[in-house]
Every structure is written in structure tokens, then in C-alpha cells.
Amino acid sequence: MEQILPGVWLVKAENKGRFPFAHSLFLEGDPNLLIDTGAGSGLAPLSGRVELVLLSHYHRDHVMGNHLFADAAFKIHPLDAPGVQSLEGFLELSGLGRFCGADYWKLVRQSGFTATSLAGSIEDGMRFDLGTMTVQVLHTPGHTPGHCAFLIEEYETVFAADIDLTSFGPWYGNPTSDPASFLKSIQRLRSLKPALLLTSHSSPVRDGLDRCLAGYAAVIQQREEKLYQALTGGPKTLEQLIDLKLIYGRHPYPEHLFRFFEGNMIEKHLQLMLQKARICVQDSGRLYEAL
Numbered sequence: 001m002e003q004i005l006p007g008v009w010l011v012k013a014e015n016k017g018r019f020p021f022a023h024s025l026f027l028e029g030d031p032n033l034l035i036d037t038g039a040g041s042g043l044a045p046l047s048g049r050v051e052l053v054l055l056s057h058y059h060r061d062h063v064m065g066n067h068l069f070a071d072a073a074f075k076i077h078p079l080d081a082p083g084v085q086s087l088e089g090f091l092e093l094s095g096l097g098r099f100c101g102a103d104y105w106k107l108v109r110q111s112g113f114t115a116t117s118l119a120g121s122i123e124d125g126m127r128f129d130l131g132t133m134t135v136q137v138l139h140t141p142g143h144t145p146g147h148c149a150f151l152i153e154e155y156e157t158v159f160a161a162d163i164d165l166t167s168f169g170p171w172y173g174n175p176t177s178d179p180a181s182f183l184k185s186i187q188r189l190r191s192l193k194p195a196l197l198l199t200s201h202s203s204p205v206r207d208g209l210d211r212c213l214a215g216y217a218a219v220i221q222q223r224e225e226k227l228y229q230a231l232t233g234g235p236k237t238l239e240q241l242i243d244l245k246l247i248y249g250r251h252p253y254p255e256h257l258f259r260f261f262e263g264n265m266i267e268k269h270l271q272l273m274l275q276k277a278r279i280c281v282q283d284s285g286r287l288y289e290a291l
């Protein structure tokens with residue numbers, strides 16, 4: 001654990017904070033608060049010390065250690081609650097149920113999914129007084145519908161979870177993800193002008209933070225331009241656009257999963273470009289063409 005501020009500890013995740021791990025944040029107070037449980041072995045010293053757990057969203061890399069804090073009260077935004085309450089809810093929200101098709105029950109058996117019992121939910125603007133500091137919930141949808149960031153008011157510090165400032169850029173690869181909301185959520189964080197931003201998958205950022213957030217947001221538009229350019233070369237189907245790997249660059253093992261995520265992200269952009277009348281669709285909705 002790395003102390004970031006008085007009473008604020010970043011629990012650094014295994015695998016350098018890359019999936020399937022994610023940094024957690026521990027805040028000492030009354031109650032002791034943990035945000036996310038996906039850090040792996042770094043959470044061991046906190047066993048028995050956590051009374052309240054706030055989950056940024058339902059993704060497995062953020063909730064994997066929930067079972068380690070059986071005595072704590074768990075809360076998450078209602079839109080993401082089904083994703084931790086049951087495997088069926090997780091498969092539905094993530095789209096992985098549809099994706100797996102015939103392998104659905106195989107996945108159910110192999111997933112090692114443990115359901116989390118919730119003690120309540122969190123909403124935008126909700127404040128938690130820990131005595132030592134106050135934590136405010138910021139509903140920041142896009143990555144997932146119920147994704148939340150957390151503002152430690154006294155320190156003007158935001159734990160932004162998967163608004164993660166990685167070089168990959170914003171991830172919206174589930175059918176329930178939404179790049180337009182993601183963009184608004186990034187703009188909201190920019191308008192808050194925090195002194196320090198902590199995320200689940202990168203190092204803390206203090207200097208040049210607004211520039212980092214702006215650059216991260218710009219990736220969404222850059223992807224749209226890449227897709228538009230590809231379509232100006234001739235009409236293409238979704239499968240043909242996925243083959244170009246314009247978002248991921250490569251599709252490592254398991255390739256079909258990365259194709260699924262790439263396809264979901266491309267579909268979001270196609271929808272946005274259709275709304276803006278930058279492209280049209282032909283051949284009974286199969287072929288996309290630049291206008």
C-alpha cells in the first residue's frame with residue numbers, strides 16, 4: 001500500500017494494475033472505507049479492518065476480492081448492481097451471455113463467480129462522512145451504466161476508477177457501455193479541476209492533469225475519424241471493420257473475445273456517425289458507407 005495523503009492509501013494491484021487486477025483505495029476513518037477489491041494480494045493487510053466497501057462498477061477486475069471482506073457493507077450504483085448480485089446479471093450487463101451462446105453454461109461452471117450481497121446503493125452526490133474526510137459519489141457513466149468516481153472533498157482528489165488515463169483510451173466494449181456518456185463524464189471531471197487524480201489502472205496524476213484528461217477524451221474522436229476514413233475507402237460490413245483492428249491494434253488470445261469488444265466499440269461509433277449523418281447504411285443494414 002502506498003500512502004497518498006493523510007489516511008488515504010492506494011492499494012497497488014498485482015500485474016502492475018492491468019486486467020484482471022485493478023488498484024483499490026483505502027481510506028482510514030469511521031468507518032474505514034475501501035473502494036474496489038480487485039488489487040489482489042495487496043489487500044491482505046486490510047483483512048478485518050474494512051467496514052464499508054464502495055464499488056466503482058461491476059467489472060470483475062474491481063470486485064474480485066469482495067469475498068475477502070465478508071463483514072463489510074457493500075454498496076454500488078443501482079444500474080451496476082445486477083452485475084455483482086448474480087452471474088446471470090453479470091452476463092446480461094456485460095453482453096458476455098449472448099456472446100458465449102452455446103458455451104454459456106460452460107462459462108457459468110468455470111467462472112468462479114461469487115455473488116455479492118449488497119447493503120444498499122450509491123447515487124450521484126451522496127456523501128460519506130468518515131470523520132477524517134468526506135467522500136462524495138460522482139456518477140460517471142459510459143464505461144458501464146453505473147460507473148462511479150469518488151471525490152475526497154478535503155483533498156480535492158478524485159478516484160476515477162476506469163476513467164483510467166491509460167494510453168489505450170476510454171473503453172466502452174460492453175453493449176451497455178456508451179462513448180457519448182463517457183465523454184460527458186470525462187468533461188465533468190475536467191470541470192471539477194481536481195488537484196490529484198487516482199485511477200484503477202495507472203499511476204496518480206497531479207501535474208498536467210487537465211491536459212491528460214483532454215488527451216484521453218480525444219481518443220474517442222480519433223477512433224471515429226479512423227473508422228470514417230476506413231469507410232471513405234469503400235463501404236464495409238461490421239465484420240470487415242473489426243478485421244481492420246482500428247481500435248485495439250491487435251487481437252491477442254482469446255481472439256474472439258477481443259473481436260467481440262472491438263465490434264461493440266465500433267458499433268457505438270457507427271451509431272453516432274449515423275446520428276450525425278456522416279455515414280449511411282445499405283444492404284438491409286449490413287453495409288456502412290461514408291457520406
Ligand SMILES: [Zn+2]
Nearest residue numbers: 057059143162
Ligand atoms: Zn471496468
Ligand SMILES: [Zn+2]
Nearest residue numbers: 022061162200
Ligand atoms: Zn478496470
